[in-house]
Amino acid sequence: MPNHLQERDKEVVWHPFTPLLQDLPVLPIRRAKGVYLYTDSGRAILDAVSSWWVNIHGHSNEYIAEAISRQARELEHVIFAGFTHEPAVKLAEGLLNILPSRQAKVFYSDNGSTAVEVALKMAFQYWHNKGGARTKVIALEGAYHGDTFGAMSVGDRNAFVQPFKPFLFEVSSLPFPDGENNEALMARFRKLVDTGEVAAFIFEPLIQGSGGMRMYPAAVLDELLRIAREAGVICIADEVMTGFGRTGRIFASDYLQHQPDIFCLSKGLTGGTMPLGVTTCTEEIQAAFRDPDIMKTFFHGHSFTANPLACAVANASMELLLSDDCQSSIARIAYQQSLFADRLSDHPKVQNARSLGTIMALDIRTEEGTSYFNSKRNRLYTFFLDKDILLRPLGNTLYILPPYVIKEEELDRIYSAIEELLDKL
Numbered sequence: 347m348p349n350h351l352q353e354r355d356k357e358v359v360w361h362p363f364t365p366l367l368q369d370l371p372v373l374p375i376r377r378a379k380g381v382y383l384y385t386d387s388g389r390a391i392l393d394a395v396s397s398w399w400v401n402i403h404g405h406s407n408e409y410i411a412e413a414i415s416r417q418a419r420e421l422e423h424v425i426f427a428g429f430t431h432e433p434a435v436k437l438a439e440g441l442l443n444i445l446p447s448r449q450a451k452v453f454y455s456d457n458g459s460t461a462v463e464v465a466l467k468m469a470f471q472y473w474h475n476k477g478g479a480r481t482k483v484i485a486l487e488g489a490y491h492g493d494t495f496g497a498m499s500v501g502d503r504n505a506f507v508q509p510f511k512p513f514l515f516e517v518s519s520l521p522f523p524d525g526e527n528n529e530a531l532m533a534r535f536r537k538l539v540d541t542g543e544v545a546a547f548i549f550e551p552l553i554q555g556s557g558g559m560r561m562y563p564a565a566v567l568d569e570l571l572r573i574a575r576e577a578g579v580i581c582i583a584d585e586v587m588t589g590f591g592r593t594g595r596i597f598a599s600d601y602l603q604h605q606p607d608i609f610c611l612s613k614g615l616t617g618g619t620m621p622l623g624v625t626t627c628t629e630e631i632q633a634a635f636r637d638p639d640i641m642k643t644f645f646h647g648h649s650f651t652a653n654p655l656a657c658a659v660a661n662a663s664m665e666l667l668l669s670d671d672c673q674s675s676i677a678r679i680a681y682q683q684s685l686f687a688d689r690l691s692d693h694p695k696v697q698n699a700r701s702l703g704t705i706m707a708l709d710i711r712t713e714e715g716t717s718y719f720n721s722k723r724n725r726l727y728t729f730f731l732d733k734d735i736l737l738r739p740l741g742n743t744l745y746i747l748p749p750y751v752i753k754e755e756e757l758d759r760i761y762s763a764i765e766e767l768l769d770k771l
């Protein structure tokens with residue numbers, strides 16, 4: 347039964363990624379705690395997707411709330427050109443401490459898409475400032491890097507971007523490593539970088555999120571990075587989803603030997619509490635901007651760059667993340683997820699049950715094939731929501747991407763619901 351808030355919402359609000367003529371109701375949430383979202387009508391919904399992959403320490407975390415409240419009384423915001431503050435410097439120091447060793451400078455923005463825009467602009471202007479003519483970019487098929495124009499350009503040219511295709515810049519795409527195309531993949535990559543025109547190579551390390559939780563081995567990416575770095579191509583790791591423990595290590599790049607030049611971070615950065623984006627780069631990249639010629643400046647910035655509240659929250663979130671408690675939870679979840687993936691591996695209705703760190707995913711076998719627009723999607727979503735579990739399938743791909751405070755029995759409850767669904771199909 348629609349309540350008052352739903353009706354008011356429908357009058358005035360436009361929701362993201364939401365077909366307007368489907369009558370899946372938007373649920374009013376009154377409050378949230380830990381892994382639960384509490385609706386106006388008193389339901390407790392288990393948030394098994396970390397509210398779009400952002401939440402890591404549970405909702406309304408006391409330690410994080412305390413950090414916001416303290417910071418809000420001290421310094422809520424200040425222009426970040428010509429000024430600085432403790433939370434931003436501390437966060438930059440903290441990030442560089444845990445990022446791979448070549449990372450040296452931190453540039454702040456507001457979200458994952460802007461972190462990617464900044465990375466691309468840094469890479470393009472790096473070559474511009476050096477007087478080189480490198481203007482090409484390589485990206486992986488199936489990639490998702492955000493919804494702004496640069497981010498869409500390097501993302502997969504799928505149905506979502508059809509209306510914008512004439513406005514996107516050209517990108518050389520690389521087939522997704524499927525375990526069988528290794529030779530062709532490397533040959534194509536080599537051929538592209540050998541032109542000497544490639545400015546940057548951008549990728550989601552080890553797993554493509556929105557592309558359907560598609561996983562690929564670290565060894566393949568390592569080889570690509572080796573080839574790219576040898577050819578002087580700037581390697582951009584989009585760790586917006588994979589960062590901050592998601593894949594079992596702090597960063598997915600921690601599984602690699604060859605390290606990227608630029609990192610994009612957001613989502614888990616603030617524990618899912620405040621919007622904040624970060625782009626980090628090596629000393630060498632920043633050096634191309636340090637020049638008496640003022641036109642070599644990086645003329646980019648957002649009104650809310652390095653917002654002190656967001657930075658303070660990120661500092662608190664990182665402290666929690668690095669605690670033994672959180673690290674052992676991540677290991678426990680990763681183990682439990684891998685067991686569930688194993689258990690479903692020969693299920694007749696399941697294809698490609700897989701896990702990476704705290705992420706578990708499976709494709710439901712359908713005649714239509716795997717796709718975001720698979721007609722089963724809404725049925726699956728509703729099936730779980732009726733059981734007070736929030737799972738948001740990507741088409742016929744189901745995945746669990748929980749906050750790290752989820753308990754063993756809560757994961758088991760999700761597994762049982764999935765098995766019940768599979769029995770019913």
Ligand SMILES: *Cc1c(COP(=O)(O)O)cnc(C)c1O
Nearest residue numbers: 457458459490491492555586587
């Ligand atoms: C979500 C996501 C983005 C975009 O981040 P927003 O904060 O939603 O703009 C970029 N890259 C990856 C890999 C993501 O998962």
